[in-house]
Amino acid sequence: MKLIIAYIQPYRLNDVKQELFKAKVYKMSVTNALGCGQQMGYHESYRGADEEVNLLKKVRLEIAVNDGFVQPTIDAIVKGARSGQIGDGKIFVVPLGECIRIRTGETGGEAIG
């Protein structure tokens, strides 16, 4: 079991979701995130006072998958999110110790699927 965490451009979320559906990955959590990477920030000013904003708006996806789904999920996210420009985002894959479905008490791979 792995937990796949991806930070992507907000406006790519729909494309990524569609690619995930094509790869038969239907379960995910999505949250707003602020972050900075290579893209650097942008400039804001308000009533004459300037500010460099380096935290950009991103969307964070969390998807828990069984081992067989790791590569298809990664491929789908890359396909949906890649534009070739700096700022497309990053994917982290971390081992997942346990997963429990609250309603049934199922654990492990069955709870994820």
Added chain:
Amino acid sequence: MDSGSLKIALDTMWVLLTAFLVFFMNLGFAMVESGLCRAKNTVNILAKNFIVFAISTLAYWVLGFGLMYGNGNALIGLQGLFFASGADNSPATGEAYAGVYSALSWTGVPFWAKFFFQLVFCGTAATIVSGAVAERIKFKSFLLFSIAICAVIYPVTGHWIWGGGWLASMGFFDFAGSSVVHSVGGWCALAGILLLGPRIGKYKSDGSVKPIYGHNMSTATLGVFVLWFGWFGFNPGSTMAANAEGIAHIAMTTNLAAAMAVLSATVTSWLLQKKPDLSMILNGCLAGLVAITAPCAFVSVGSSAIIGLVAGVLVVLSVFFFDKLKIDDPVGALSVHLANGVFGTLAVGLFADKAVCAKIGTDSASLSNGLFVDGTWKQLGTQALGVVAVAGYVLAAALIIWGLIKAVMGLRVKKDEELAGLDIGEHGNEAYSGFQIFSNM
């Protein structure tokens, strides 16, 4: 005070009071348009709607008013062109009037009351454009176009219809501006959209339409209430006199058309979209108001109900129609102001009733009864000719001006800026600082 100066005082109070109501409509437009667009473009839309009345004021004072109301030929005004500074002895009327703005000599109010009332109408035409081109147009390109519409485009058709030009001579009637204000704004908006293209992501490659939700339906609703309220200045004020029978009748026809359109838009939306969509209900109200604007002083109360009923259906179908053609209009400005501006203008030819005009004191010497009143086609033909003429001229003029701006400085912001929002790109700050808004498009 003798009865003559009492009448002048009361008429002036009425004209200015209603002009202030029409001014208030700027707030309505700002709230509707920002509410129906995304949070990331709010500062930009508010800035456009705010500044556009300042531009109107300057442009209409410098040139627009003279071009529209100066004595001239059938096409444009020629005398007293600049700074509304021609000779004028208002509030003298009729035979006693001596000046260069004789197209407005029928109303007995001071000159600057006439000017101010006409100015707020010009401002309305300009502000119609901003919603249609929202979320993708460069701020400075919009400002330049606003100057052009207020100084040139709007005053020319205004002269044809209200300034004693060729359509007025032919017996074309548009009481408060379904054509003069709303269609003109609508055609300018259409030209802008055609040269701008749709917002990124609105139309998918398979041809389907992706909904781009408005971010604040509370402000959108506030805005439409403000506009509905303002319209009680727009239409009843266009008597430009406190003519008791007239303003009461027009308040009634205006409100009834709006109410019927709200109901018919609700039902239409409910049937076609399975659930009643608030944005369509709001558009329905505005559609009814736009449609009754030309006929409000010429038709019976019963006819105004029918006009409103049709307008509410028309606006919903029109929104679907423009989306089919991939003409991306974020706030439905084309469906409200263009489609129903045209319909309202034609409605004069369908429902005009000289008996009503005589009863409420509307000047209708060259008006003929409408098709549904006595079965004659004459007035409808004149109205249709006016619609075609306004369409041809305004669309051509607007395409040329938008085209020139596009060639010189471009119309559309860069893709990255559109995705991140015009608030940061054009203005350097956002509307909802401290709030986290889920912005995935």
